[in-house]
Amino acid sequence: MSMTITEKILAKAAGKKKVASGELVNANIDIVMCHDVTTPPAISMLQRLGIDKVFDPEKIIVTPDHFQPAKDIKSAELHKRLDEWATRHNIKHYYKLGRTGVCHALLPEQGHTRPGEVIVGGDSHTCTYGAFACFSTGIGSTDLAAAIATGQLWFRVPASIKFVLKGTLPKGVYSKDVIIAVITRIGVDGALYKAMEFTGPALAKMSMEARMTITNMAIEAGAKNGIIGFDDVTKQYLDEHLKEKTDYTVYESDKDAEYVGVEEFDCSKLEPMVALPHLPSNGVPIGKCAGKAMDQAYIGSCTNGRIEDLRIAAKILEGKKVAIRTIIVPATPEIWKQTMDEGLFNIFYDAGCVIAAPTCGACLGGFMGVLAEGEKCVSTTNRNFVGRMGHPKSEVYLVSPATAAASAVEGKLTDPRKYM
Numbered sequence: 001m002s003m004t005i006t007e008k009i010l011a012k013a014a015g016k017k018k019v020a021s022g023e024l025v026n027a028n029i030d031i032v033m034c035h036d037v038t039t040p041p042a043i044s045m046l047q048r049l050g051i052d053k054v055f056d057p058e059k060i061i062v063t064p065d066h067f068q069p070a071k072d073i074k075s076a077e078l079h080k081r082l083d084e085w086a087t088r089h090n091i092k093h094y095y096k097l098g099r100t101g102v103c104h105a106l107l108p109e110q111g112h113t114r115p116g117e118v119i120v121g122g123d124s125h126t127c128t129y130g131a132f133a134c135f136s137t138g139i140g141s142t143d144l145a146a147a148i149a150t151g152q153l154w155f156r157v158p159a160s161i162k163f164v165l166k167g168t169l170p171k172g173v174y175s176k177d178v179i180i181a182v183i184t185r186i187g188v189d190g191a192l193y194k195a196m197e198f199t200g201p202a203l204a205k206m207s208m209e210a211r212m213t214i215t216n217m218a219i220e221a222g223a224k225n226g227i228i229g230f231d232d233v234t235k236q237y238l239d240e241h242l243k244e245k246t247d248y249t250v251y252e253s254d255k256d257a258e259y260v261g262v263e264e265f266d267c268s269k270l271e272p273m274v275a276l277p278h279l280p281s282n283g284v285p286i287g288k289c290a291g292k293a294m295d296q297a298y299i300g301s302c303t304n305g306r307i308e309d310l311r312i313a314a315k316i317l318e319g320k321k322v323a324i325r326t327i328i329v330p331a332t333p334e335i336w337k338q339t340m341d342e343g344l345f346n347i348f349y350d351a352g353c354v355i356a357a358p359t360c361g362a363c364l365g366g367f368m369g370v371l372a373e374g375e376k377c378v379s380t381t382n383r384n385f386v387g388r389m390g391h392p393k394s395e396v397y398l399v400s401p402a403t404a405a406a407s408a409v410e411g412k413l414t415d416p417r418k419y420m
Contacts, residue, residue, distance in 0.1 A: 002254035004160040006195040006227055009135040009251055013118045021159035021258075029059070030134075031112055032147045033121030035103050036064035040081045042122065042145035054089045055151030061112050062086045063095040065102050066360040071367040101332030101358040104128040104216060104302035108208070109332055111242040115230050116249035120147055125302050125382065127218045130227040131211040132234060133250060137225045158195045158224040160253075161186075161261040165200035167268030172417035174312070175210035176304060176380065176400035178202070179217045180273040181265065184283030192222035194260065197253065199229060202267040208237040209308040216303045217382050220280040229253070272416055274378075275398035278386045286403060286415045295375040297322065297408035298389075299401050300329025300356075301363045304380035307335050307342075309401040314344040316405035316419045317351040323411030326353040327369045333358060353408075365389045371396075378407040 001018045003011065011019040013027035034042075039062070046052065054060055064082055067075035086094045095106060104125050107113055115133035120126060122144040129136035137155075139147065147153050163182060169175075183190070196218045203211065211228050218226025228234075230250045238248075271285040299305070299313050310330060328348050330336040336358060339345055348355055362369030363381040371377055371390030376397065379389065384396035399407070402416035409419070 002256045002258065004195065004197060004253045004257045004259070005133065005229060005251050006135055006160055006197065006225060007157055009116055009118065010155060010157050012116065019157045021157050023157045024154060025157060026152055026154055027118055029120055029147050029151050029153060030117035031119040032060045032144070033103055033107060033119065033123065033126060034060060034062045034144070034148070035066055035123060036068065036075070036078045036082050037066045038122030038141045038144055040078050041141040042148060043081060043085050045142065045145040046149055051149050054091070054148050057090050058092045059151070060091050060148065061093045061107055062091050063100050063103050063106055065100060065358070066364060067366055068100050068359050069357065071361065099333055102302045102305060102360055104212070105306055105331035105335065108132065108212065109241060109334055111244065114238070114242070114245065114248040115234065116251050120153060124219045125216050127223065127226045128212050128216040128302060130215040130218070130225050131208060132238070133228060133230040135225055135227065138219065156193070158193055159260045160195040160197050161191055161263065162259045163196060163198045164262065164264045165198060165202035165267050166264060167202050167266045168205065169202060169267050170270065172272055172402060172415070172420050173267070173270050174400040174402060175206055175213045177270055177273040178265070178267060179214045180275050180280065180283040180398060181270055182263070183217065183221045183281045184275070186221055186263065188220060188279055188281045189222045191218070193224045196221065196223045196226045198226065203228065204231065207308060208233060209306045212306070213303055217280065220382060272400060272403050274403065274413060275384055277384050277395040277397065280382065280384060280398060286413065290413050290415055292413045293376065294324055294378045294397070294407055294412055296369065296371065296377040297324055297326040297404050298362055298369055298377055298379040298381065299404050300327070300331060301360065301381040302331065303382040304401050305329055305331030305335065307338050309380065310335070310339050310344055313401040313405040314347045316402060316416060317353070317409065318347045320351055320409045322352045322408040324408060326351070326408040327356060327362060328353045329356045329359060329362070329368070331358055362389060378404050378413060380404050
């Protein structure tokens with residue numbers, strides 16, 4: 001029986017020779033990601049049940065990132081509970097103090113994502129790690145509690161949709177533009193509880209950082225997981241980042257594997273995209289909305305806060321001044337230091353930007369960039385739902401780092417190709 005890469009990984013995790021879409025399986029979990037918002041409720045559930053254990057302290061990765069540094073008393077209490085729990089159970093990979101970072105950038109950077117594994121996390125954008133040819137998906141606090149205690153979870157094997165990315169990305173077009181175009185075509189429920197499997201020559205030319213942007217937003221189409229096959233680009237990244245467990249198993253989709261749909265995109269015809277309020281699927285080419293005034297530009301998040309993204313923004317901002325409030329947030333301490341060492345902070349400072357410590361804060365309307373009533377933000381984040389970054393009557397426009405930087409300079413939605 002032929003299988004997709006997603007089916008093969010879940011079959012391995014369930015101890016089966018084969019599985020099919022729709023089948024229920026009990027899978028062993030390789031990595032559990034925990035942060036400061038969904039983990040404390042999971043800890044409380046376990047305590048109420050009299051369960052004070054973790055299945056493996058070396059397979060649980062902990063980082064407070066959503067309200068880091070703590071923005072108020074309530075978030076400080078979350079951090080305190082997380083810290084006490086992680087310390088009590090001797091969690092080996094606990095990133096705190098000056099080493100905490102945005103979870104979905106931190107785990108790959110620190111070598112915790114490996115091909116062929118099953119990774120879950122108490123955050124919807126855990127699907128990011130699928131860029132490394134693994135099955136990775138977000139779960140709620142209840143399932144997180146079960147995973148922490150037992151190292152196992154039930155899954156319904158998702159059917160797969162193949163997305164073939166053809167051609168070559170034109171100048172000024174990036175992976176963020178690609179995934180906005182994909183979601184715009186299929187809609188926010190176009191891949192509901194399905195695996196979005198990405199392939200094609202355009203994808204093959206993308207860096208791992210660019211690929212993570214694509215799988216990061218699979219959930220915005222309702223997908224259970226996003227996944228990309230292993231290749232030389234994957235191997236090079238893993239060779240540079242895996243620190244302890246360096247062995248892994250590579251699975252590939254069979255040539256005759258069954259897909260419920262195949263979507264092809266000619267990436268050479270794409271333009272810089274903007275997802276207008278209030279859905280990630282509300283995408284249009286920049287030419288259809290250029291000139292709309294903005295109040296804030298935000299460059300960061302688990303979608304576009306990596307060094308590649310910051311380099312792209314800096315190239316446009318160099319020697320210019322921003323016309324609106326512009327916030328730059330490197331996603332991890334290592335990225336922060338690299339950005340500083342490369343002199344990019346000087347560019348951002350000279351341009352008039354705010355440079356922040358690694359945090360998810362503004363993306364979810366928590367802090368460090370919350371919007372007031374009527375304000376409009378051009379953002380490299382992944383969601384633009386009503387009230388996502390602040391007031392219910394504020395607006396968020398999703399774009400690439402290049403488009404965000406160009407728009408910051410002019411104070412309005414701007415085609416980044418103007419500065420290339």
